[in-house]
Amino acid sequence: MTTDLATHARTLLDLHTAPELLVLANVWDVVSAQVVAATPGTRALATASHSIASTFGYPDGERIPLDLHLDMVRRIVQAVNVPVSMDMEAGYGHAGDTARRAIEIGVVGGNLEDQMKPLNEAVTAVEAVMAAGREAGITFVLNARTDAALRAAPGTARADVLAEVIRRGRAFLDAGAPVVFVPGLTDRQEIAEVADAFGPQKLTLISVPGVSLPARDLEALGVARLSTGPFTQRVALTALQDATTELLAGGTLPASTRALN
Template sequence: MSTCPDRQFHALHQDGLLLLANCWDPGSARIAALAGAPALATSSAAVAWAHGYPDGSKLPSHLLVETAARIAANNALPLSVDMEDGYGDDLEQVARLAEELMVVGVVGINIEDGAGTPELLCEKIAAIRRIAQKRDISLFINARCDVYLRGLAPEGERVAMVLERAARYAEAGASGMFVPGLRDPGEIAAVVAGISLPLNVMALPGLPPVAQLRDLGVRRLSAGSAIAEGMFGYVKGFTEHFLATGGLDAPAASPARYGELNAWMESAAAAE
């Protein structure tokens, strides 16, 4: 495998299944590395929560870059960063943010269509690819398609919409296709067969087991914000138990829910 982090990260998507235990700071990245992670990837939600902001492009972009820089400085593994929708629709601004991330050592990004149009994401991908080429970095641009996550098409029509978007994102310069919410084995197989990009899915209840995902041709499995949800849920339960009893024998706590965590951070932001 190439020793260049950017090419190394690309190579990890070629065979088998790359599992990414998404991190949010140097400490969680170090734990992922010690656990045997072959690469590092941030969760946008987890990074935002760690800074006291809700998910959804609410985190000031300079904090995203600073977090990436600190993770990269303390780890030798390839690093991919979730930049949500690019923190805006201005193409120059989006490309500049991607460039700032590359400068600090990032070799992969996630960028999503979300509630926006596929045309807009194509423009963002193309703008980022131009900057990466100028820097001679083989940036892995993982295009996140939210057709399933947001229910953008009726059941039975979602695969076709994903395939149509995947073709456009690949032409614009994407390196991978991330379809969170895609779970049905038959639909996963149809997407794998119909796209030219490595397929990334998110670990969610109802997803086929790892061995089956490998057989279906999935190339990347992301934990998303789940690890951070577990951590924050434990911290809240432990803290509440200590404040109520003075004891350190807190019982096991359930993970916090995504919406619950976002609400906590929204409340904190509103109080500032």
């Protein structure tokens, strides 16, 4: 373990436990990481697995080879001087080993999907990741993800959905995960209920364009972290397509374009 690794791990954990909301605009390659890291107010970075896979022409869902995925994350870590959290998807078959490999390249936190596997299996995976961090001498900032809200069967009563979110999230917290990520949770009252059930600064969410509450509102509700997943890459690609459309229609590139690379 290097001093920088320990320092970054402690910094990332502190950012999650502070009352101020940690906002992470997810990145997918070196230049996106450098642009986000250089933006005033950025204190850490998180990678987006969907976006990294797309960069190389792979669909989401652990289709990109782990070696290729890790190589891009390594390049990102080496290009910036802030803590980096990696989206490890569901752990590529062995969450503990994947976390060890991520830590070896300088990663100090990460997402891990439960994919609604039996709870004992999901908890075992969380424990394996946290053990990998301890072996490296750090508290790995695991953002343990439950898909209980995202994958709820149509027509399921919301009370039952939230009960399952809380059951799985509490189990992950009890297994050592510092925070729990609940995609699919956007309603103000539901967010407040889950945040209260998890405890202060334990819930993390994703910002969905046109759907999610503003970051300031989530901070007031006690949310620990807000990330953007694949949506920041889609923002960039939307701008690219819009600019191309304007150019092909006889116009010009946007005058507001900045030299960021």
